Amino acid sequence: MQKHAESSNIESNRPISKTNKKSTLDLRDEQCPFTFIKTKLKLEQMDENELLEVIFSDERVAKDVAKSIQSEEYSAEIVRGRGYWKLVIAKPD
Amino acid sequence: MLDEEKIKRYSRQIIIPEIGGRGQTKLLKSKVLVIGAGGLGSPAIQYLAGAGIGKIGIADGDVVDVTNLQRQTIHAGNLGMNKAESAKKFVERLNPDVEVEVYNYNITKEDILDIVRKYDVVLDCTDSFPSRFLINDACVIEKVPLVHSAVLRFIGELMTIAHGSACYRCVFPSAPPPGSVPTCQEAGIAGVTTGLFGVLQALEAIKLILDLDVLTNKMLYADLVTMSFDIIEIKKDDNCPVCSGKLRSLEGVTYAETCRIE
Amino acid sequence: MVKIIYPIILASVTKKKEEEIEFSGSIQSLLDYLCEKYKKIEKVFYNEEGFNRFINIYVNNEDIRNLNGFETEVKDDDVVKFIPAIAGG
Numbered sequence: 001m002q003k004h005a006e007s008s009n010i011e012s013n014r015p016i017s018k019t020n021k022k023s024t025l026d027l028r029d030e031q032c033p034f035t036f037i038k039t040k041l042k043l044e045q046m047d048e049n050e051l052l053e054v055i056f057s058d059e060r061v062a063k064d065v066a067k068s069i070q071s072e073e074y075s076a077e078i079v080r081g082r083g084y085w086k087l088v089i090a091k092p093d
Numbered sequence: 094m095l096d097e098e099k100i101k102r103y104s105r106q107i108i109i110p111e112i113g114g115r116g117q118t119k120l121l122k123s124k125v126l127v128i129g130a131g132g133l134g135s136p137a138i139q140y141l142a143g144a145g146i147g148k149i150g151i152a153d154g155d156v157v158d159v160t161n162l163q164r165q166t167i168h169a170g171n172l173g174m175n176k177a178e179s180a181k182k183f184v185e186r187l188n189p190d191v192e193v194e195v196y197n198y199n200i201t202k203e204d205i206l207d208i209v210r211k212y213d214v215v216l217d218c219t220d221s222f223p224s225r226f227l228i229n230d231a232c233v234i235e236k237v238p239l240v241h242s243a244v245l246r247f248i249g250e251l252m253t254i255a256h257g258s259a260c261y262r263c264v265f266p267s268a269p270p271p272g273s274v275p276t277c278q279e280a281g282i283a284g285v286t287t288g289l290f291g292v293l294q295a296l297e298a299i300k301l302i303l304d305l306d307v308l309t310n311k312m313l314y315a316d317l318v319t320m321s322f323d324i325i326e327i328k329k330d331d332n333c334p335v336c337s338g339k340l341r342s343l344e345g346v347t348y349a350e351t352c353r354i355e
Numbered sequence: 356m357v358k359i360i361y362p363i364i365l366a367s368v369t370k371k372k373e374e375e376i377e378f379s380g381s382i383q384s385l386l387d388y389l390c391e392k393y394k395k396i397e398k399v400f401y402n403e404e405g406f407n408r409f410i411n412i413y414v415n416n417e418d419i420r421n422l423n424g425f426e427t428e429v430k431d432d433d434v435v436k437f438i439p440a441i442a443g444g
């Protein structure tokens with residue numbers, strides 16, 4: 001997968017915070033609601049100060065998951081890549 | 094712990110914030126004993142199995158009869174079979190993640206302590222006063238959380254005994270003399286009543302495992318005809334011989350007639 | 356009006372599941388009133404030792420044992436519930 005991604009964040013201009021650890025989850029082949037469920041399951045295993053990047057093939061899906069995640073008090077930002085959408089999620093303090 | 098199959102099977106409850114993957118893992122590791130696979134036990138077992146309780150103990154010495162099928166729907170097709178064995182067959186078809194241990198006899202004073210201590214939660218789904226007092230006393234002595242429910246016609250009650258709360262004897266210290274309160278056979282019981290209350294027992298068990306709020310020191314009392322659902326406050330009785338800790342063994346107690354502790 | 360809710364074993368005597376009466380006084384005097392009104396109810400309420408322990412009495416969902424026992428006062432708009440032990444399952 002090409003690492004190049006547009007650095008303009010769709011949802012906000014807040015830069016991605018500095019962090020110790022980052023995990024990546026590729027859900028491009030997943031269907032709803034497993035897009036949200038698997039994101040949630042991965043988040044449960046993470047510590048604070050960890051970032052999770054989840055990759056989707058569809059902007060709609062990325063936005064839906066972002067909304068569901070945000071209702072559980074995580075912060076999520078969407079980054080557009082070449083042929084994919086990345087959701088960057090930070091665990092709250 | 095959660096493979097692809099389990100994520101799919103439990104997806105609808107993993108989404109729930111109070112459950113999530115962590116909660117699901119707890120459920121899969123838990124052990125619940127259902128004493129009585131009849132009116133209350135059948136729906137309780139159904140939903141415990143659906144939720145993915147890792148191990149369900151099922152105790153019942155009775156045999157499936159046609160008069161049961163109006164409410165004990167998991168026994169469909171199993172006339173003449175022992176109810177615990179019949180319930181196990183149902184669980185196996187519904188959810189292979191659940192291990193079932195069958196006690197195809199009525200648990201007695203002699204073996205109940207050894208049995209209940211192997212479980213995280215006990216459900217009293219029996220239908221007689223002696224068994225209810227026996228189960229209450231055993232669970233309080235062994236400090237195993239107990240979910241009690243009892244029903245008649247369209248009336249039901251539900252309470253959870255756990256974490257040092259009031260116990261069943263705090264509400265009723267002894268049983269009515271035989272014949273003074275009608276049984277389900279005499280007064281009748283609606284399938285919807287046992288259906289609802291059995292599921293509520295499963296709910297309390299699930300909440301206990303997930304560490305959510307349960308009905309301790311409270312009793313839900315409902316009349317399904319008038320649709321009144323009341324939560325009655327139960328105060329722990331300082332003189333209760335059981336949950337005060339005074340009762341250490343079941344030796345001296347007779348579980349018959351009024352089941353009184355002298 | 357005081358509302359009284361009767362369980363199955365009392366409703367078989369009173370022929371009704373609930374009723375509202377003009378009443379104020381203690382639970383004991385309410386029991387006396389009901390025994391007067393429904394002759395057969397006395398045998399359901401009492402045994403040789405006194406009031407049957409397997410019937411709990413609640414005023415506004417509070418056990419009278421946590422209030423003033425049989426001296427608990429009942430007044431207008433109160434709901435009195437009789438709840439006997441049941442064992443069906």
